[in-house]
Amino acid sequence: MTQSNNQSTSRRDFLKTTTATAVGTGILASLGSAAHVHASGDDQIKVGLVGCGGRGTGAASQALSTKGNVKLEAMADAFKDRMDSSLSNLQKQFSGRPERVDVAEEKKFVGFDAYQKLLDSGVDVVILATPPGFRPIHFEAAVNKGVHIFMEKPVATDVTGVKKVLEAAKKAKEKNLAVGVGLQRHHQAPYIETINRLKDGAIGDITSMRCYWNSGGVWEPRLAREDAKSEMEYQMRNWYYYNWLCGDHINEQHIHNIDVCNWLKDDFPVKAYGMGGRQVRTDKKYGEIYDHFAVEFVYADDTRMYSQCRHIRNCWNSVTEHAQGTKGSCDISGAKYETTAGYKWKYRGKKANPYQVEHDDLFAAIYNGTPYNEAEYGAKSTMTSILGRLATYSGKPVTWDEAMASNVDLMPKEFSWEAAPVTGPDENGFYPIPTPGVSKVL
Amino acid sequence: MLSVCRSSLLMQGKFAFLAAILFSVSLANAGEKAKEMKPYTEKIANTDVSFDMVPIPGGEYLMGSPANEKNREDDEGPQIKVKIDPFWMGKHEVTWNEYDIWSFNLDIQRRKLLRGKSDAKEKAADAVTRPTKPYTDMTFDMGHDGYPAICMTQLAAKTYCKWLSEKTGHYYRLPTEAEWEYACRAGTTTAYSFGDNPEKLDDYAWHYANCNDTYQKVGKKKPNPWGLYDMHGNVSEWVLDQYIPDAYKKWSGKGTLNFPINVPTTLYPRVAKGGSWDDEPEALRSANRIASSSDWKIQDPQIPQSIWYHTDAIMVGFRVVRPLKVPTAEERKKYGLDPAIPEDEGR
Numbered sequence: 001m002t003q004s005n006n007q008s009t010s011r012r013d014f015l016k017t018t019t020a021t022a023v024g025t026g027i028l029a030s031l032g033s034a035a036h037v038h039a040s041g042d043d044q045i046k047v048g049l050v051g052c053g054g055r056g057t058g059a060a061s062q063a064l065s066t067k068g069n070v071k072l073e074a075m076a077d078a079f080k081d082r083m084d085s086s087l088s089n090l091q092k093q094f095s096g097r098p099e100r101v102d103v104a105e106e107k108k109f110v111g112f113d114a115y116q117k118l119l120d121s122g123v124d125v126v127i128l129a130t131p132p133g134f135r136p137i138h139f140e141a142a143v144n145k146g147v148h149i150f151m152e153k154p155v156a157t158d159v160t161g162v163k164k165v166l167e168a169a170k171k172a173k174e175k176n177l178a179v180g181v182g183l184q185r186h187h188q189a190p191y192i193e194t195i196n197r198l199k200d201g202a203i204g205d206i207t208s209m210r211c212y213w214n215s216g217g218v219w220e221p222r223l224a225r226e227d228a229k230s231e232m233e234y235q236m237r238n239w240y241y242y243n244w245l246c247g248d249h250i251n252e253q254h255i256h257n258i259d260v261c262n263w264l265k266d267d268f269p270v271k272a273y274g275m276g277g278r279q280v281r282t283d284k285k286y287g288e289i290y291d292h293f294a295v296e297f298v299y300a301d302d303t304r305m306y307s308q309c310r311h312i313r314n315c316w317n318s319v320t321e322h323a324q325g326t327k328g329s330c331d332i333s334g335a336k337y338e339t340t341a342g343y344k345w346k347y348r349g350k351k352a353n354p355y356q357v358e359h360d361d362l363f364a365a366i367y368n369g370t371p372y373n374e375a376e377y378g379a380k381s382t383m384t385s386i387l388g389r390l391a392t393y394s395g396k397p398v399t400w401d402e403a404m405a406s407n408v409d410l411m412p413k414e415f416s417w418e419a420a421p422v423t424g425p426d427e428n429g430f431y432p433i434p435t436p437g438v439s440k441v442l
Numbered sequence: 443m444l445s446v447c448r449s450s451l452l453m454q455g456k457f458a459f460l461a462a463i464l465f466s467v468s469l470a471n472a473g474e475k476a477k478e479m480k481p482y483t484e485k486i487a488n489t490d491v492s493f494d495m496v497p498i499p500g501g502e503y504l505m506g507s508p509a510n511e512k513n514r515e516d517d518e519g520p521q522i523k524v525k526i527d528p529f530w531m532g533k534h535e536v537t538w539n540e541y542d543i544w545s546f547n548l549d550i551q552r553r554k555l556l557r558g559k560s561d562a563k564e565k566a567a568d569a570v571t572r573p574t575k576p577y578t579d580m581t582f583d584m585g586h587d588g589y590p591a592i593c594m595t596q597l598a599a600k601t602y603c604k605w606l607s608e609k610t611g612h613y614y615r616l617p618t619e620a621e622w623e624y625a626c627r628a629g630t631t632t633a634y635s636f637g638d639n640p641e642k643l644d645d646y647a648w649h650y651a652n653c654n655d656t657y658q659k660v661g662k663k664k665p666n667p668w669g670l671y672d673m674h675g676n677v678s679e680w681v682l683d684q685y686i687p688d689a690y691k692k693w694s695g696k697g698t699l700n701f702p703i704n705v706p707t708t709l710y711p712r713v714a715k716g717g718s719w720d721d722e723p724e725a726l727r728s729a730n731r732i733a734s735s736s737d738w739k740i741q742d743p744q745i746p747q748s749i750w751y752h753t754d755a756i757m758v759g760f761r762v763v764r765p766l767k768v769p770t771a772e773e774r775k776k777y778g779l780d781p782a783i784p785e786d787e788g789r
Contacts, residue, residue, distance in 0.1 A: 054744030061745050089745050184743075215579045216546055253577075313546035317579035317586065333583075346655075355743045 045366065048074035048107075048123035048147075050115045050138055052086035055152060056129030059182070060086075061093050062356050063127060063150065064100045066363040071100055074107040074121050076114035078130070078236060083108060112415040119145040125366065128152065131239040132247055132382075133411060136161035136168075139375070143168040146175055148366050150359065152182040154255045154382040155375070157247030158410040159403055162383045169375035176371065180362035181378030183259050187361055188354035190335035190347040195264050202345070203325030203337050206264065210306040211257035211321040213249070217311035221285045230417050231424055241287025244410035244422055248289045250276075250392070251385040254309035258297075258388070259381035260321040260332055261305045268380045269297035269305065271399045274392030278433055280312045288423060288431040295388035307388060395436025406442040476500055476528040476766055481669075484610055487563065488549040488556075491540055494533040495764060496669045498625050500526055502698060505620050506690050507729035511633050517687045518729045523698045526624045531617065532761035534590075534660040534671050535679065536602070538581065541591035544605045545573055567609035571783055573598055573750035577743075582756050588659040590677045590759040596712050596734070598750045599680045599760040600781035606762065615779050617763040618703045619683040619731070622715045625763075626728045628668035633727045635666035635673065640723035647675030647726055653719035657757075674726040677759035678714040682778065685711040685733035705778035710735050718757035734758075749784060 045068055049060045052075055064070050072090065077083040087103055094100045109117040115138045119126065128138045128151035135155045142149050149172070156162045172179050185191045198206065221238040228234035239245035246252045262268055276293035278286075291312055297305040320333040328339035335347035365372035383400070391398045412421050425431055434441070479497035486492065506521040507514045543549050550568065553560065560568075573594075580593045594602070596616075603614045617625065632638045636646055643649060646666075648658045653675075661671040673679075684706040686692070693702055706712055711733035717726030724730065738755040739747050752758065774780050 054746070057745040058743045086745075093745065213578075215576065216542075217575050218577060219574055313551070314542055314548055317581055318583040319579045320583050353740045355741065 044069045044071060045125055045363065046071055046073040046123045048072075048076070048118045048121070048126045049086070050076045050118055050126060050128050051130030051134075051152075052077040052083045053129065055182075056127060057086040057089055058355065059127050059129050059150060059152065059359070060090060062359040063125065063363065064090075064094060064097075065356060066359050068363055068367055070363065071102055073102060073104075074109070074118045074123055075103055076109040076118040078110070078112060078114065080110045083110065116141055119147065123147055125150065125363075131236070131245040132252065133157045133161070133239075133245040136164035137411075139165055140168040143172045143175065143177060146177065148178040148362075149375075150180040150182070150362055151375075151378070153259075153378060154247055154251045154385060155181065155378045156382050157244055157251060157386070158408060159383070159386060159406050160409040161411070162379050162386065163404070165375060165379040165382075169373065169379060172375060173371075173373055176369070178362055178365045178370075178372040179375045180358055180372070181374040182355075182358065183256060183374070183378060183381065184354035184358045185256060185260055186263065186374070187358040189349055189351055191260065191332065193347055193349065194330065194332050194335045194337070195260075197345070198264055198323060198325070198330055198332070198337070199266070202328070203323065203330050203339060204327030206303060206323050206325050208304050208306065208324045209261040209264065209322065210308075210324075211254075211261055212307070212318040213254040213257055213309040214315065214317045215253075215311065215319065216313045216317065217281065217291070218249070218253075221287075225285070225429060232412070232417050232419055232421060235287070235421050238285075238287065241285075241289050242421065242423070243288055244412065246289065247382075247386060248293075248389050249311055250290075250293045250295070250307075250309050250389050251382065254293070254307065254388075255381055255385045257309075257319065257321050257333075258305070258307055258384050259377070261297075261307075261323075262377070262381050262384060264323060264332065265299055265303070265305070267299055268384055269387065269400060270300050271298040271397055272296065272384075272387045272391040273298075273397050274388050275395065275436065276392040277436070284425070284429040284431070288433055290392070290434075293388060293392050295392060297384065297388065390441045393434035393436065393439050394441040398442070403442060408442060479528060479530065479766060481533075482530070484612065486540065486543055486549065486606075486609060487561075488553040488558065489543055491543060493536070493540055495530040496533045498526075498529050498531050498621075498668060498763075500528040500766075501624070502526070503624050503627060503629075504631065505623055505702075505729075507633070507727065508631075511727070511729070512638070513633075513724035513727065515730070517690070517731050519690055520694045522690050522693045522696075522702070524620045524624065524702055525698050525700045526621055527701070527765060527767055529617075529621065529763045529765040531621075531625050531670060531763045533665075533669060535677055535759045535761050536591050536599075537660055538586045538589055538591045541594070541602060542586075544602050546575075547572065549609070563609055563611055567605050570605040570608055571601055571781075572605075573601070574748065576748075576751050578753075580751065584656040584756070585659070590657055590660055590672075592657065592677055592757070592759045593752050593755050594680075594758075594760070595739075595748075595750055595752055596680045596682075596706075597781050597783065600682075600779075601783065602760075603762055604781055612764055613768045614762045614764050616680055616682045616760060618701070618777075619681045619713050619715065620699075620702050621763060622679065622681045623728055625668065625670060626666065626673040626716065628666045628670070630667065630728075633729070635728060636664075640726075643674065643723050643726065647672070647717075648719045649675045649717065649726055650720060650722055655719075657719045673716055674728075675717055675721070676719055677716075678718045678721075678732050678757055679716045680758065680760040681713050681715055682706075683713045684708065685713045685731065687733075701777070703777050705776075714758050720757040 090101045125148040126142045132154045155165045223237035235242045274295035276290045281291040292310040295307045323330045330337035338344045502525050504521040505524045507518040606614045665671045684704040714732040738752040741753045
């Protein structure tokens with residue numbers, strides 16, 4: 001029997017209540033008396049957006065929908081067309097409050113160094129939403145500049161990048177910079193309450209966890225080979241399919257689920273075993289990423305996290321997390337658990353759009369000067385995903401420590417449209433695919 | 443076996459245009475033809491998937507609910523007299539098995555694996571836009587095979603119908619609000635097609651109290667008098683109309699309406715009917731009207747938000763109809779029957 005069948009807290013109420021909460025949840029009781037820590041020294045927060053794709057534009061919109069006096073003032077992207085369409089979409093979104101989107105011509109920056117120009121242009125908060133490969137470089141520069149940061153997950157695609165983010169995260173703390181990371185489940189009430197209950201022992205000690213991001217895959221490559229002016233442009237436009245940019249789908253998407261397990265465990269795995277490959281999505285236009293992974297992560301106390309992610313159509317799909325305990329089991333994503341004694345619990349409280357709440361929380365911290373730094377767990381959950389990828393590509397167990405000791409760097413040595421990415425196609429357009437048992441990953 | 447099928451399909455493809463013309467000029471005999479309408483099963487070529495269609499006779503009925511119906515809402519009246527032309531309607535809500543063929547090119551994938559050649563219908567169908575792939579899992583782990591497809595926008599449902607028309611050579615579209623309610627009522631005038639007593643709902647419908655927080659496989663409950671399953675509950679179903687709260691007031695006093703429809707002019711709100719697994723019994727009444735809203739994709743983290751997916755509408759699906767009289771191009775335009783995909787949809 002369910003403990004409560006209180007229908008007043010069903011999805012329908014969620015749909016009714018989200019609009020109200022979308023504009024900000026209970027922050028900024030008194031703007032005037034708050035200790036302002038942002039650089040401009042007045043009430044207005046100037047936001048810069050680096051990476052103007054669909055998610056970056058969404059993140060900017062959420063930042064501008066927080067309660068304070070927030071304004072988008074600068075934009076940067078490698079591609080001008082992406083920036084222009086992003087700006088026009090934001091102008092449409094905020095047609096009722098046009099003062100929130102006020103990007104002068106001289107505050108639009110294009111190219112590989114656009115992020116630095118944006119940082120130098122004097123913003124208080126920067127949103128980092130380019131493909132994840134660039135994140136460590138951008139994050140480091142933003143911290144050096146001393147601005148507050150919202151960065152999308154994952155925060156890197158290789159170990160070198162993770163280490164850079166961890167270093168910069170320390171520095172951000174010292175500088176009292178607020179750093180939000182787009183692992184929005186941490187700001188989602190059903191998750192928070194469920195995880196807290198599990199940590200309080202609702203299903204006893206956690207003995208294992210499992211999580212999935214099994215889906216039909218993401219967008220098709222956008223730019224055809226014959227339309228690309230260079231290999232760099234080809235990979236950048238089709239970034240999901242190249243590891244230096246995306247980190248494979250275990251990193252780009254599945255990090256959400258892996259991160260939830262880490263959150264529950266309050267720890268990060270010490271070792272991973274994986275298998276996977278490229279079974280269906282084999283065309284050369286799909287670059288170099290796999291279409292399925294199954295990874296077993298081991299924590300220091302020997303408990304396991306079993307993870308799957310798959311990009312294959314018409315198979316069993318699930319984007320969920322689950323925990324098994326000594327006294328019951330929990331569907332974390334479904335915010336419900338059942339004990340072996342027959343007690344059932346399900347979250348019946350309020351829900352709000354987590355993508356908005358994560359920005360509400362970050363901006364409240366910025367206004368109030370509250371310490372706020374999600375970079376470390378963002379980096380370590382990113383590292384967990386990368387560890388899974390390394391174990392899968394190699395077909396061998398890989399420990400956290402040996403991975404962290406390595407210096408494998410997937411990033412190009414030079415950033416320009418003419419420069420060569422680390423991996424390139426053969427004469428037929430096919431990329432070298434990591435092969436378990438053969439490929440050396442560290 | 444396969445090759446025979448393909449060549450006959452090819453011939454059908456060649457003559458489909460001609461057949462459509464003949465069909466519309468022979469409407470003088472439509473009454474006679476309507477009598478000949480039979481249930482049929484449509485197989486989707488190059489797949490194992492088929493779906494069943496049920497004939498719905500033409501006729502007249504009172505759309506909306508009487509003023510004394512329990513839990514009636516203002517937007518359901520006054521009742522208006524509507525004349526409906528005959529059509530076939532899907533016996534079940536469109537399932538993931540059907541929908542994903544379009545979403546993911548499963549027919550083409552399978553045909554290529556079997557090393558078959560593409561026929562004219564497949565080529566025409568493939569020219570119809572397919573949706574971008576969903577970022578996440580759109581079943582929300584509630585089940586796939588045999589379960590109703592959900593979470594699509596009305597545009598996606600309309601585009602699926604267009605694809606299905608090309609793929610099968612039969613003209614399919616979403617029902618109008620008036621057609622949907624007519625088919626749901628199946629000649630009844632009570633709150634539900636089985637009477638007024640919501641306590642009998644468990645025999646006919648999946649709703650909040652009996653569904654265990656999830657949609658269910660289609661066709662597991664009793665059908666309505668015309669043999670349609672899950673018209674009440676399971677998933678709410680898209681119809682073609684814009685949602686206008688006082689639409690019936692505007693229509694009333696104009697005598698019997700022939701093919702009433704509110705052609706959409708804005709993205710929100712549009713109409714869904716039938717109520718869902720996530721609704722109370724009153725929302726499952728034949729006359730109840732559900733208005734879509736931007737909240738239905740509030741958790742879509744991208745801007746622009748997807749034109750194909752409603753991340754938060756896990757209670758909405760659809761079913762197809764096939765009118766006996768195939769509309770002309772002018773009629774399709776006039777009534778907004780075709781999907782209109784925005785030009786800037788390029789993500």
